Amino acid sequence: xxxxxxxxxxxxxxxxxxxxxxxxxxxxxxxxxxxxxxxxxxxxxxxxxxxxxxxxxxxxxxxxxxxxxxxxxxxxxxxxxxxxxxxxxxxxxxxxxxxxxxxxxxxxxxxxxxxxxxxxxxxxxxxxxxxxxxxxxxxxxxxxxxxxxxxxxxxxxxxxxxxxxxxxxxxxxxxxxxxxxxxxxxxxxxxxxxxxxxxxxxxxxxxxxxxxxxxxxxxxxxxxxxxxxxxxxxxxxxxxxxxxxxxxxxxxxxxxxxxxxxxxxxxxxxxxxxxxxxxxxxxxxxxxxxxxxxxxxx
Amino acid sequence: xxxxxxxxxxxxxxxxxxxxxxxxxxxxxxxxxxxxxxxxxxxxxxxxxxxxxxxxxxxxxxxxxxxxxxxxxxxxxxxxxxxxxxxxxxxxxxxxxxxxxxxxxxxxxxxxxxxxxxxxxxxxxxxxxxxxxxxxxxxxxxxxxxxxxxxxxxxxxxxxxxxxxxxxxxxxxxxxxxxxxxxxxxxxxxxxxxxxxxxxxxxxxxxxxxxxxxxxxxxxxxxxxxxxxxxxxxxxxxxxxxxxxxxxxxxxxxxxxxxxxxxxxxxxxxxxxxxxxxxxxxxxxxxxxxxxxxxxxxxxxxxxxxxxxxxxxxxxxxxxxxxxxxxxxxxxxxxxxxxxxxxxxxxxxx
Numbered sequence: 177x178x179x180x181x182x183x184x185x186x187x188x189x190x191x192x193x194x195x196x197x198x199x200x201x202x203x204x205x206x207x208x209x210x211x212x213x214x215x216x217x218x219x220x221x222x223x224x225x226x227x228x229x230x231x232x233x234x235x236x237x238x239x240x241x242x243x244x245x246x247x248x249x250x251x252x253x254x255x256x257x258x259x260x261x262x263x264x265x266x267x268x269x270x271x272x273x274x275x276x277x278x279x280x281x282x283x284x285x286x287x288x289x290x291x292x293x294x295x296x297x298x299x300x301x302x303x304x305x306x307x308x309x310x311x312x313x314x315x316x317x318x319x320x321x322x323x324x325x326x327x328x329x330x331x332x333x334x335x336x337x338x339x340x341x342x343x344x345x346x347x348x349x350x351x352x353x354x355x356x357x358x359x360x361x362x363x364x365x366x367x368x369x370x371x372x373x374x375x376x377x378x379x380x381x382x383x384x385x386x387x388x389x390x391x392x393x394x395x396x397x398x399x400x401x402x403x404x405x406x407x408x409x410x411x412x413x414x415x416x417x418x419x420x421x422x423x424x425x426x427x428x429x430x431x432x433x434x435x436x437x438x439x440x441x442x443x444x445x446x447x448x449x450x451x452x453x454x455x456x457x458x459x460x461x462x463x464x465x466x467x468x469x470x471x472x473x474x
Numbered sequence: 475x476x477x478x479x480x481x482x483x484x485x486x487x488x489x490x491x492x493x494x495x496x497x498x499x500x501x502x503x504x505x506x507x508x509x510x511x512x513x514x515x516x517x518x519x520x521x522x523x524x525x526x527x528x529x530x531x532x533x534x535x536x537x538x539x540x541x542x543x544x545x546x547x548x549x550x551x552x553x554x555x556x557x558x559x560x561x562x563x564x565x566x567x568x569x570x571x572x573x574x575x576x577x578x579x580x581x582x583x584x585x586x587x588x589x590x591x592x593x594x595x596x597x598x599x600x601x602x603x604x605x606x607x608x609x610x611x612x613x614x615x616x617x618x619x620x621x622x623x624x625x626x627x628x629x630x631x632x633x634x635x636x637x638x639x640x641x642x643x644x645x646x647x648x649x650x651x652x653x654x655x656x657x658x659x660x661x662x663x664x665x666x667x668x669x670x671x672x673x674x675x676x677x678x679x680x681x682x683x684x685x686x687x688x689x690x691x692x693x694x695x696x697x698x699x700x701x702x703x704x705x706x707x708x709x710x711x712x713x714x715x716x717x718x719x720x721x722x723x724x725x726x727x728x729x730x731x732x733x734x735x736x737x738x739x740x741x742x743x744x745x746x747x748x749x750x751x752x753x754x755x756x757x758x759x760x761x762x763x764x765x766x767x768x769x770x771x772x773x774x775x776x777x778x779x780x781x782x783x784x785x786x787x788x789x790x791x792x793x794x795x796x797x798x799x800x801x802x803x804x805x806x807x808x809x810x811x812x813x814x815x816x817x818x819x820x821x822x823x824x
Contacts, residue, residue: 375556378523381543382550383570384621393573397560 239455246452249445256449265434266454270461272346272430273414276353280361280410285403288362289395292369307359314356318423321352325424348425353414360413361406368402369395401469408465415458475499476520476625476657481529485515491681492529497674499534500655502648506668506692507678508704513661516678517627520659521550534624549618553630555610557602563613564589564598570621588616592646608639612646619650628660632667644670665705669693677701694749695820702747702822708791709748712824715740722765722816729788733765734819745824752818753792755784756811757802764813772808775799786812 215222246253256262291303309317325332325342332342342348372395380390396403418432426433431454439447481493490512497503505513519526522543530539538546550556557566567588571581589595592612602610611631618626628647632640648671651658662668668675669689676686677696685697696702702710713727715738723736725746734746754760759767771787782799784792790812794802804810 373556375552375554376558378518378521378543379550379552379556379617380558380569381523382521382546382548383617384544384573385569386542386544389573394558 246448253449253452256453262450265429265431266457268428269415269431272349273353273411276350276357276414277407277411279354280358281407284358284361285365288365289369292366306362309356310359314419317355318420321355321420321424325351344425344427349421349430352420352424353417356417356420357410357413360409364406364409365403368399372398404469477532479530481526483519483526489681490515493683495683497657499657502651502658502671502673504668504672504675505661505678506675508663511678512681513678514629517629517661521548521627522546547623549623549626551614551618551628551631553633555614557610557614559602562599562601566613566617567620588620592616607635611643625657630662696747698822699745707747708750711746713744715742715744730768732819733816734821735816736821738823743824745822747820748814748818750791750793752814754813755792755794759811764815767811767813770812772804772806772810775806
């Protein structure tokens, strides 16, 4: 007997006495009572559970509401899924974020290792510089990026000579995403390297392995769960980047830029299907990545 | 032979000060010292994990001071084993040979032989997190020995083990040492372990090697009070040399006089060290070769398993076996004689 049957019983005027003497209902009550008893004993855990639950609910309700509202107009969602402009924008976001995560990985992992292992002058300054993108408004980052990556900019000019243009081009989106997301990779990888006991590296070297071999066979595999997490965070942060991308590369339109355009031009009804599509695709990629990581652990 | 010349290294707030040490080929050398004496740092410098600030390290005639660890052919075992958690026991054992790109069938054969030798073959597919302390330590030792290093450096290898496992591994290490010409440097803070394992001992305190010698020399003739305290010479008496009679030195310790052997002159202020196990307790004055017979009372009796520790009224501490204590029917406040030979007294100027 399920909950609505009990409600029916109550509404149909059947006595509470009868309900209380129903065996399964008694069992449910007992379980709830036990859980409440345990939670009562551990008020500390209850408080933490409740505060955590509120956060999860905040995210779930916000996105859930968007999905719920769209559920009344599935045809618009299907149309969006067939719309080449939307699909191209999503592809641009995903591919640019992947390229920026790859660049962050190639240059960020060695930096993270150095920051985790060595103490040197101005180390905290370097750590601060790496974290600046987290602190500054994204639009400010976009303006700064535009300054260096424009055709006459300090980076844009030499690259322009070899035919690589950043303003209103795919490399510009990558540059903006990289700038905004690299702290997530560097910080997470650094913490990962810190968890690897340096003495394991010493032992490896005493067994004939060079520094490089030791890094490849011992340090990197042991820090890889954190590095992987860092890559996922970096990628996700890249996909979601809007303001900085908008300033340096309005074209080709990445998904957040396109969604903003749709919102300002046509309102919620037009921008919501594209938003849902982007969230859904990213969610699937996220789940696949997380699942592959867990599979690897097993 | 390992020769360490004027070795110095600063490590945060700690300084390794001017270490000079010679360890013969094939020797089992124990570095004994309290916590934070710099023992591990010294071992890590020998292994090449750090470059010294000054001084030189020579191994078998080669100056290896700036040589990388991978080129030194030195095995290293840490106190907490340092096993690679993502490799099985077999993977850990085979690591060094794989790095050297030895053919696979040879690796398998050699790792099997090593696991058989250490009795850990049944663990070959297990990961380190599932092993006991003893199993982990055997794996770590096996891994270090796989490359037939000239030198094996052991950093407190037995301190995290229970007494029974420790005894087993001590035998194992002794066996490995006796059956090869490997030089072993073993760091520990445990004096009993040092006594059991060492051919020679180096006492390390505050970043310095303060005394080296055979087990007998270290434990019976400590160079100063600090070393005496550390190596368990519980009886440290202060006095001065009052007389010399028939080649014997008489030390006045205030409450009484004791006979000893010393080259120091009359009037010298001295410390007299007597190990508790060198004091014989008896109820009657015995006709023995012991020249020192001090009449005293038992203040406290502590049973330590097979050993009984007695604190005496004259501030001396004596050990006797449980059996002797029972036979003598010793009780607190009982009048007894504490006897010890002149050779059991080690005199050091203060």
